[in-house]
Structures are given as structure tokens and as C-alpha cells.
Amino acid sequence: MEIKVKFHLSSKLTGINKDELNMKLDREISSEEFLNLLGKKHPVFGKNFTSSFGATADAEKGRFPLLIMINNKSAGLKETIKQGDVVDIFLIAAGG
Numbered sequence: 395m396e397i398k399v400k401f402h403l404s405s406k407l408t409g410i411n412k413d414e415l416n417m418k419l420d421r422e423i424s425s426e427e428f429l430n431l432l433g434k435k436h437p438v439f440g441k442n443f444t445s446s447f448g449a450t451a452d453a454e455k456g457r458f459p460l461l462i463m464i465n466n467k468s469a470g471l472k473e474t475i476k477q478g479d480v481v482d483i484f485l486i487a488a489g490g
Contacts, residue, residue, distance in 0.1 A: 425474075426472070
């Protein structure tokens with residue numbers, strides 16, 4: 395099965411030099427499994443994001459929180475990614 399992944403964050407944080415990837419998956423997987431798979435394929439992404447599934451950043455380890463959307467809907471870690479889905483990945487940031 396194939397999905398589309400769109401990155402809405404700096405390539406310096408992901409280690410991925412594209413804003414969009416088409417990925418092939420063997421089966422339907424949860425968002426959490428997908429992020430871990432992405433982290434294994436792209437070590438910079440893994441270092442910065444795969445242990446950061448909470449609402450706040452783990453600043454001591456340099457990890458940042460993410461917002462994951464599947465087909466334009468906010469997704470939790472247990473959401474299933476299926477054939478043809480579009481996964482958007484955003485860095486959660488605040489400013490003033």
C-alpha cells in the first residue's frame with residue numbers, strides 16, 4: 395500500500411530534503427508505528443521526534459512535539475494509517 399507524507403517543518407529537524415514523500419507500507423499501521431518506522435528510515439527524524447509523543451517538548455534531550463494529521467484530521471497515536479492516506483506532520487510551536 396502507498397501513502398503520501400507531507401512535512402510542515404524544517405528539513406534540518408527531519409533530515410529529509412523533501413517536503414513530500416510517497417511511502418510504501420506492507421500493511422495498515424498505527425500513527426505511532428508509522429512515526430517509529432519513519433525514525434528508523436531517517437535517523438535525524440528519529441533522534442528528534444520518535445520519543446516525543448507528549449504535549450510538551452523534552453528539551454533536555456532536544457526532542458520536539460509533533461501534530462499528526464491523517465486526511466486533514468488530527469490523529470492520535472492509535473489512529474490507523476491506510477492505503478491512499480495523506481499524513482501531514484507539523485511541529486507544534488508557540489510564539490508571541
